[in-house]
Amino acid sequence: MLKVAIGQSKMVIRPVSAIMHILVYVGFIIINIEMLEILIDGIFGTHRLFAFFGNIYNILISVFEFLAIGVILACIVFLIRRNIIRLKRFWNREMTLWPRTDANIILITEILLMSAILLMNAADTLLQSHAAAHYVNVGNFPVSSVIKPVLADLSVSNLIFIERFCWWFHIVGVLAFLNYIPYSKHFHVFLAFPNVYYSKLKPKGELYNMPSITREVKLLLSENNETAAEEEAAEEGTFGAKDVRDLTWKNLMDAYTCTECGRCTSSCPASITGKKLSPRKIIMDTRDRLEIVGKNINRKGKELDDGQSLFNYITHEELWACTTCNACTQDCPVNIDHVSIIIDLRRYLVMEEASAPGELNSIFTNIENNGAPWQFSPEDRLLWTKN
Amino acid sequence: MASKEKIEVPVMADLFAKGEKPEYLFWVGCAGAFDDRYKKVARAFTLILNHLKVNYAVLGTEETCTGDPARRAGNEMIFQMQALTVIEILNGYEVKNIITICPHCYNVFKNEYPELGGNYNVINYTKFLKQQIDSGNLKVKSEIFKDRKITYHDPCYLGRCNDIYDAPREVLDLIPSEKVEMKRNKSLALCCGAGGGQMFKEAEKGDKEIFIERTEDALETGADIIATACPFCMTMLTDGIKYKNKEEEIENYDIAELIAISLDL
Numbered sequence: 001m002l003k004v005a006i007g008q009s010k011m012v013i014r015p016v017s018a019i020m021h022i023l024v025y026v027g028f029i030i031i032n033i034e035m036l037e038i039l040i041d042g043i044f045g046t047h048r049l050f051a052f053f054g055n056i057y058n059i060l061i062s063v064f065e066f067l068a069i070g071v072i073l074a075c076i077v078f079l080i081r082r083n084i085i086r087l088k089r090f091w092n093r094e095m096t097l098w099p100r101t102d103a104n105i106i107l108i109t110e111i112l113l114m115s116a117i118l119l120m121n122a123a124d125t126l127l128q129s130h131a132a133a134h135y136v137n138v139g140n141f142p143v144s145s146v147i148k149p150v151l152a153d154l155s156v157s158n159l160i161f162i163e164r165f166c167w168w169f170h171i172v173g174v175l176a177f178l179n180y181i182p183y184s185k186h187f188h189v190f191l192a193f194p195n196v197y198y199s200k201l202k203p204k205g206e207l208y209n210m211p212s213i214t215r216e217v218k219l220l221l222s223e224n225n226e227t228a229a230e231e232e233a234a235e236e237g238t239f240g241a242k243d244v245r246d247l248t249w250k251n252l253m254d255a256y257t258c259t260e261c262g263r264c265t266s267s268c269p270a271s272i273t274g275k276k277l278s279p280r281k282i283i284m285d286t287r288d289r290l291e292i293v294g295k296n297i298n299r300k301g302k303e304l305d306d307g308q309s310l311f312n313y314i315t316h317e318e319l320w321a322c323t324t325c326n327a328c329t330q331d332c333p334v335n336i337d338h339v340s341i342i343i344d345l346r347r348y349l350v351m352e353e354a355s356a357p358g359e360l361n362s363i364f365t366n367i368e369n370n371g372a373p374w375q376f377s378p379e380d381r382l383l384w385t386k387n
Numbered sequence: 388m389a390s391k392e393k394i395e396v397p398v399m400a401d402l403f404a405k406g407e408k409p410e411y412l413f414w415v416g417c418a419g420a421f422d423d424r425y426k427k428v429a430r431a432f433t434l435i436l437n438h439l440k441v442n443y444a445v446l447g448t449e450e451t452c453t454g455d456p457a458r459r460a461g462n463e464m465i466f467q468m469q470a471l472t473v474i475e476i477l478n479g480y481e482v483k484n485i486i487t488i489c490p491h492c493y494n495v496f497k498n499e500y501p502e503l504g505g506n507y508n509v510i511n512y513t514k515f516l517k518q519q520i521d522s523g524n525l526k527v528k529s530e531i532f533k534d535r536k537i538t539y540h541d542p543c544y545l546g547r548c549n550d551i552y553d554a555p556r557e558v559l560d561l562i563p564s565e566k567v568e569m570k571r572n573k574s575l576a577l578c579c580g581a582g583g584g585q586m587f588k589e590a591e592k593g594d595k596e597i598f599i600e601r602t603e604d605a606l607e608t609g610a611d612i613i614a615t616a617c618p619f620c621m622t623m624l625t626d627g628i629k630y631k632n633k634e635e636e637i638e639n640y641d642i643a644e645l646i647a648i649s650l651d652l
Contacts, residue, residue: 013575205548206498210463214503217467240461269578269601274594321591324459324583325543330574346461359588360460367465371451372417373587382447384419384426385396385433 005196010333014263017081020074024110027071028189034064034117038171048124051138058139065121065143068114075107075114082107089262092271094281099185099260106186113173120166122147123159130156188259192334195257198250199335204326207343213239240347243309244290247341254336255287264328264338270321277321279328279338285313286341310345319345320357396433398447399480411443411510412482414496416489417452418618424625425618431647432488432512438652439524443486449476455495460584467503470495474505484508486515488643490544490617491582497549511545513555513616513642520561527649532564537645538610540569540601540624541576542617555616558642562649564612569604577601581619602627606637613639 003009008025011018037050051057082090082103090100121144127135140148151159181187200206241247264279265271271278289310296304319342328338350356356364363373371378402409413436419429436443454469477485485507487493497509510518519525539559545551552573559566571577580590580597590596602624605613613628615621625639640648 203494203498203549205494205544207458209499209502210467213463213467214471217464217471220468221471239463267575269580269597270591270593272577273580273590273597273600275591276593277591317591320584320588321593322583323543323578323580323585323597325578326547327543327575327578330547343459343461347463348461350461351464356460356462357588360462360584363456363460363584363587364462364465367452367454367457367469371469372421373452373456374417374421376417376421378448378451381415381420381450382396382398382445384415384421384429386393 001196001199004333004335005193008333010331010335013331017078017261020077023067023070023074027067027114030067031064031114031117033060035171035174038167042171047134048136048138051136058141061121061138062142065118065141068117069143071114072111075111079104079107089266092262092265092278092280093276094278094284095260095262099284102184102186103260105180106184109173109177109180113170113177116166116170116173118144118147120144120163120170122151123163123166126151126154127156127159127163130159132156132160185258185260188257188334191253191257192259195253196335198253200337200340204329204339208340210239210347212237238348239351240349241341241344242311242348242352244286244293246348247286247344251286251337251341251344252290254338254341255283255290257334258283258287258336259334260284261333263331263333264336267327267331269323269325269327275318275321276315277318282314282318282338282341283336286310289313314345316349316355319349320360394430394433395437396447397444399444400447400449402444403480408481409442409444411441411484411486412477412480413443413445414485414487414489414492415445415450416487416492416618418489420450422618422622425621425641428488428618428621428641428643431641431652432643434647434652435516435525435643435650438650439519446476446480451476453492453495455491456584456587458495458499459582470500470503470505474500474503477505477507482507484510486510486512488512488616488618488641490542490549491619494544494548511549511551511554511616513545513558514551516558516642516646517554520558525561525646527561527563527646529649529651530563531649532562532612532645534564535612536565536567536608536610537562537612537614538567538569538605538608539572539614539616539642540579540605540620541573542615542620543576543578543582545616546576547574555614555642558646559614562645567608567610569608571604577604579617579620579623581623586619586622596627596630598623598627599630602631602633606631606633611637612645613637614642614645615639616642 008022011021040049041047081087121141124135125140125144126148128137151162181189238246244252260280262280268277268279296306322342324339326339366373366375370376397409415429418425451473452469453473454466458466485496487496487509490511493509493511496507516525537559539555541552577600578597579601613624615624621639621641628634628637628639
């Protein structure tokens with residue numbers, strides 16, 4: 001699990017995006033040290049407080065600068081893949097205007113934040129050489145020194161303006177971005193870790209059991225019909241899932257963890273062959289429905305029934321196209337379980353609405369009557385040994 | 388292969404009446420019992436079991452559906468009715484070890500029955516054959532497939548669902564022949580299109596059938612045999628080969644059949 005969440009082991013199946021993603025990921029985490037310095041400087045009015053580390057400080061900032069340029073380049077490539085090459089998985093049906101815009105906002109914000117660091121460092125080092133007050137002499141940094149000539153002719157006050165502007169832009173930008181994250185698919189930067197931690201450790205083929213059904217079946221089989229009737233009357237709730245409230249909390253965390261990368265959909269046999277089913281859409285629909293339910297609760301209290309359910313988002317056609325092959329769960333870098341939502345919705349359709357496709361109703365009848373999905377008599381079960 | 392003769396298969400009830408308890412239950416599955424193509428696989432595997440002198444029995448007319456297709460199609464009620472019935476039969480015979488040829492039966496026995504009170508040592512036949520190879524019991528001398536090129540299609544319920552990727556390949560390695568992998572293999576293998584109840588219904592509307600997409604993967608390798616290890620994959624890929632009019636160039640065999648042929652059974 002550590003390997004999946006922190007080591008991102010499931011990303012490497014697609015090496016190009018894996019390398020760039022790891023750059024952005026490491027960049028994000030390590031540059032936080034600089035964020036810390038910026039915050040402390042801001043609070044105590046110091047400047048480059050960590051400079052007392054001497055050489056280590058220079059090495060650190062140099063590493064940050066390389067990471068920053070790495071993040072910028074990776075984000076540019078990501079933007080190109082999404083908007084110019086238009087990789088298919090970023091343009092599926094569920095990738096409507098908002099999900100595409102959300103992705104671009106994130107990438108552009110990251111580019112701007114990283115550029116601000118580099119520009120700030122360039123202005124800062126120039127100010128050091130002008131011996132401007134307050135600017136501790138810490139020396140040059142590798143990437144920003146490349147930008148220095150562009151700013152070389154500017155006066156000290158202009159440089160101070162640029163340096164201060166970038167500093168404020170960076171800190172305000174980061175704080176604003178943090179507030180944006182929970183509203184965005186970018187939430188995965190936080191939820192990926194708990195989501196992987198709480199993911200299913202059992203074999204992918206295993207579906208979770210429904211104890212309520214076991215109780216009923218046991219009563220039916222025990223032929224103790226009186227107690228059966230009583231128990232049945234006491235039975236509450238629905239079978240399967242109709243709305244987000246019927247799903248598990250893990251299903252819902254899956255929905256918020258999804259970063260819409262579309263690996264699931266691009267490996268789904270139904271999606272590959274042009275069927276309506278897209279595992280990513282199932283997850284995005286679950287999240288969108290959950291958002292609406294949440295808003296309803298905030299506005300009108302807990303019990304509000306808006307007459308809608310997940311079936312207003314996900315069609316029967318999508319649900320019946322799934323082969324439960326688990327390619328989606330296999331490929332998801334943050335261990336989302338698409339199949340369990342699909343099966344729970346199917347359970348509702350079958351057990352509450354009896355609206356399975358006709359052919360499936362006949363296998364149910366066959367299994368019930370003659371113990372095989374096909375219409376053969378159990379008496380004939382040994383004919384295969386004869387010819 | 389002895390395709391027309393009656394083959395000897397010990398039946399659990401008969402053995403039990405004689406006070407014997409076989410070591411293994413061979414779970415034939417509905418496809419093994421009723422699907423014309425897959426009956427041959429059940430026969431081939433039985434011949435191997437007899438050849439290896441394994442102490443086993445089948446349930447025969449007492450066997451019934453595990454309930455798996457109903458569960459995947461959302462009918463938990465029928466699944467559990469079947470499951471609890473099957474568990475009662477198996478426990479009645481004090482079954483300890485189950486060998487399955489169908490990966491869907493394997494999955495449901497291994498992963499889903501324990502919670503309902505059915506605890507068995509469940510062995511997929513490819514793993515069973517691998518054990519027999521390792522113990523020196525199963526040897527192949529025939530070079531009948533020497534000039535053939537075999538590609539193996541991973542069934543989802545063996546591969547991704549239960550992480551069995553190596554055993555089928557190691558069993559195939561016993562057969563002298565050229566092996567080639569499809570571009571999508573192991574955990575990246577494409578489904579044949581039949582899982583989750585799809586076997587029993589028309590596919591939803593799309594641009595293409597999944598089984599054709601997968602058959603194309605196999606054809607691309609230039610292999611002349613597709614080895615499968617699942618009754619549904621067998622049906623889908625056989626259909627794919629027919630659809631592509633490639634019946635002259637490529638055949639679809641189950642691993643059990645390839646071993647049985649190699650053993651001249």
